[in-house]
Amino acid sequence: xxxxxxxxxxxxxxxxxxxxxxGTLSPMFSLSGFGTLGVVNADADNADFVGNFFQPNGAGQTxxxxxxxxxxxxxxxxxxxxxxxxxxxxxxxxxxxxNTYVPQLEWGNVKYQFTPELGVRLGRTVAGPFMQSESxxxxxxxxxxxxxxxxxxxxxxxxxDGIDVAYQFQLGEATNAVQISYGESSPKLPGGGxxxxxxxFEINNAVEYxxxxxxxxxxxxxxxxxxPGLDNLFSGFTQLGDALSMIPGQEAAAAQAHALVDQYxxxxxxxxxxxxxxxxxxxxxxxMAEWSHEQSGAxxxxxxxxxxxxxxxxxxxxxxxxxxxxxxxxxNTSGLSTTGLPALLVPDATALNGGLxxxxxxxMFSQKSMSAGVRWDFMRNSALKLQYDQLRTGAGSGGRLSNxxxxxQPGEKINVFSAAVEFVF
Amino acid sequence: xxxxxxxxxxxxxxxxxxxxCLWLDPAAAAVVAVVSSKSQVSTLGKNQVADxxxxxxxxxxxxxxxxxxxxxxxxxVRDEFYSRFTGKSAAQIKAHWSxxxxxxxxxxxxxxxxxxxxxxxxxxxxxxIGYVExxxxxxxxxxxxxx
Numbered sequence: 074x075x076x077x078x079x080x081x082x083x084x085x086x087x088x089x090x091x092x093x094x095x096g097t098l099s100p101m102f103s104l105s106g107f108g109t110l111g112v113v114n115a116d117a118d119n120a121d122f123v124g125n126f127f128q129p130n131g132a133g134q135t136x137x138x139x140x141x142x143x144x145x146x147x148x149x150x151x152x153x154x155x156x157x158x159x160x161x162x163x164x165x166x167x168x169x170x171x172n173t174y175v176p177q178l179e180w181g182n183v184k185y186q187f188t189p190e191l192g193v194r195l196g197r198t199v200a201g202p203f204m205q206s207e208s209x210x211x212x213x214x215x216x217x218x219x220x221x222x223x224x225x226x227x228x229x230x231x232x233x234d235g236i237d238v239a240y241q242f243q244l245g246e247a248t249n250a251v252q253i254s255y256g257e258s259s260p261k262l263p264g265g266g267x268x269x270x271x272x273x274f275e276i277n278n279a280v281e282y283x284x285x286x287x288x289x290x291x292x293x294x295x296x297x298x299x300x301p302g303l304d305n306l307f308s309g310f311t312q313l314g315d316a317l318s319m320i321p322g323q324e325a326a327a328a329q330a331h332a333l334v335d336q337y338x339x340x341x342x343x344x345x346x347x348x349x350x351x352x353x354x355x356x357x358x359x360x361m362a363e364w365s366h367e368q369s370g371a372x373x374x375x376x377x378x379x380x381x382x383x384x385x386x387x388x389x390x391x392x393x394x395x396x397x398x399x400x401x402x403x404x405n406t407s408g409l410s411t412t413g414l415p416a417l418l419v420p421d422a423t424a425l426n427g428g429l430x431x432x433x434x435x436x437m438f439s440q441k442s443m444s445a446g447v448r449w450d451f452m453r454n455s456a457l458k459l460q461y462d463q464l465r466t467g468a469g470s471g472g473r474l475s476n477x478x479x480x481x482q483p484g485e486k487i488n489v490f491s492a493a494v495e496f497v498f
Numbered sequence: 499x500x501x502x503x504x505x506x507x508x509x510x511x512x513x514x515x516x517x518x519c520l521w522l523d524p525a526a527a528a529v530v531a532v533v534s535s536k537s538q539v540s541t542l543g544k545n546q547v548a549d550x551x552x553x554x555x556x557x558x559x560x561x562x563x564x565x566x567x568x569x570x571x572x573x574x575v576r577d578e579f580y581s582r583f584t585g586k587s588a589a590q591i592k593a594h595w596s597x598x599x600x601x602x603x604x605x606x607x608x609x610x611x612x613x614x615x616x617x618x619x620x621x622x623x624x625x626x627i628g629y630v631e632x633x634x635x636x637x638x639x640x641x642x643x644x645x
Contacts, residue, residue: 105599149600161602180602189556189563199601207601214596239603246545248554281554283545284585356585386587450589453571497596 103151109212111143111493119481120474122489124219126229127170129263130476132489141168143218143493147179147210157186165210170263179210179232190241198237200230200258202277202290204350204363212495216359216393216448218460219491221380222473223399223440227346227367228292233258233273247282257294266300270344284355288363290348298339306428307338313409313421320415330409337372337406337429344369358385359393372429374401374437384448391448398441401470403433435477439467446491455496462489528632529578532616532639536624538562541643548584550627552594553604558627566607567616567628575613579629 115122117133124131124142132139145167152160163180182196199207203225208214210231219225235256242249258270273294280287314330317323350363362381369375376399384393408426411419446460466472466483474487531547533539539558549555551566558564569576571588580591595606610616613630620626621638628639635641 103605107596107600147600149602151599151602151605159602163600163602182602184602194602207603208597211596211600214593214600243555246543248549356581356587356590386590389587389589450587453588454592456589497592497600 101153103153104148105151105498106146106148107211107213107495107497108146109143109218109493109495110140111212111218111491112138112140113142113489113491114138115487115489117474117485117487119478120471120487121476122487123473123475124168126226126473126475127260127262128168128475129170129172131168133474133476133487134478135476143212143491144168145210145212149180159184159186167210170261172263182237192239194237194239195235197232197234198254198256200233200254200256200273200275200292201225201228202275202292202346202348203228203365204286204288204290204348204352204361206231206277206290211497212458212493213454213456213497216382216384216391217395217444217446218458218493221363221382221395221397221442221444223397223442224348224363224365224378224380226399226438226473227365227376227378230258230260230268230270233270235273244280247280250279250281252277262298262300264300264302266298266303268296268298270294270296284353286352286354288348288350288352290350291345292347293343293345295341295343296339297341303339303432306425306432307334309421309425309428310334310409313418313425316418317414323415326409326414333406333409333429337404337432339371339373342369342371342373344373356386358391359383372404372433372436374403374433374439376401376438389450391450393444393446393448395444395446396442397444399438399472401437401439401467403437406430406433434469435471437467437470438472439470440464440472440474441467454498455494458491458493458495460491460493462491463487464489529575529582529629530632530635531579531583531627531629531642531644532620532635533627533642534620534622534624535638535640536621537640538624539627539642540640541645543645544583547627547642547644551580551607552584552591553598553606563625565623565626567619567626568607568609569613569616569629570609570611573612575629575631583629 113132114137115132119134121131121133121135131142145165147163147165149163160183161180164176165179166174166176180197182194182198184192184194186192205215205220209220209225233256237254239252254275256273258273261267275292277290310330310333314327317327346365346367348365352361360383364379367376378399380395380397382395384391408429409422411422414422442462442464444460444462446458449457451457464487468483470483471477550564577588580586598604613634616628616630617638620628
């Protein structure tokens, strides 16, 4: 589906919403949806500004203006079989890894509500430890055009298949909701490749008291990450190690080459994120902040991110400001030592070392940004947002940008302008 | 700290005055939260009323299940109710429910078309809670005292 079709869907949905409010098909089934029709301009010459890690291109060097960064359409069918048994199917079309808008199953689960407090879901449910993880695709429900990428980019995976247990209870006048889940997820990557996340465990706890809510989330899994480039790099080191092991006197170098593969290839690599967020939203405005820390291994840097965002409502307008940063602590490696290697193999070793270095830099996400925008609730169920972001990637890092070209200069100021119509029906 | 001097320009004062008038409009404040006259509940905190309608709370303080009854999205009484009890605009309420609906965590309250319908439903069901214009209160419903 292209952004044009999303525009058509928006027009149709507004019409539908006015004809059949809440889209009730029958007492048992209800149909609803959400969408964003957005355009982004980014002045990056050698990189693309993208909406998430899985998009193959975006605004910047591929094209100055892109409708692919934020545009999406989600349709959800809810089925209520009884007071206790229900099911949800949500399908989302957005710019995805293969440069198409082929819809993907975002949620698909069956819920059994044992008591009003305790519910268990089986199937595809949310993934993510962040305050807005559950609604990160539903632009209408968020103040900004997109959640701060510094933080939300730490875990681009949005769903997983498994079991999810939610328990909600009162603590005096406060409400506490805890959610524990376990599953797995296998998203695909641009350029042929994929992630396989296993033993995907999450616990999220949210306390709400009046206008204040505090969210603490933790995600942990182990994953394999394959792209043709990465696989070539590590099979290169393996072959070099194999070759060296047959040369007398090179046993130590051979062992080092094989050790580099074991240490840096993304195979059964641990990944965890802990996140703490606070939101104060008395109605007249909002103030929120979130701090997150990601810990992994192999070629992936550990990162710490935060954002602070505030807005003030003036009638139908809500101007807002956001500051965000992600900082990386990159793993140290000097690659395979070339001193003492047979001269014939030195160029190969040097090339492989360069490749490893590039991969480590590619997995070092460091950037900061400043955003200012306004949300205008111009009609029922639809909002227009205009947002300006100024971002700089950290030293040696491409930040959350994608599609980096050889001329890319880390640390350069990049201006991003976004306009988006967000709707629900 | 708010710098008062910055707001004393006549035009700014006019705008602030207008904003205050809209905010303090006495006719607009005449929406009340009601339960069935058969209900045991007589008072609730404003936050509790808000939480019941926002899906954060599912029962009355006495443990009885609570079923909120909402009014049509296009009605003035609805906007007034949410503005008074939650401080939020119609769009903010919509955004709140979008968050819940699209995560499959719940559904907004059942909606009826006017206050007469609210009273008719509440008269039959002591577990329901609704809101109506103050002048439409009659023997079928009880106005909740706010703690």
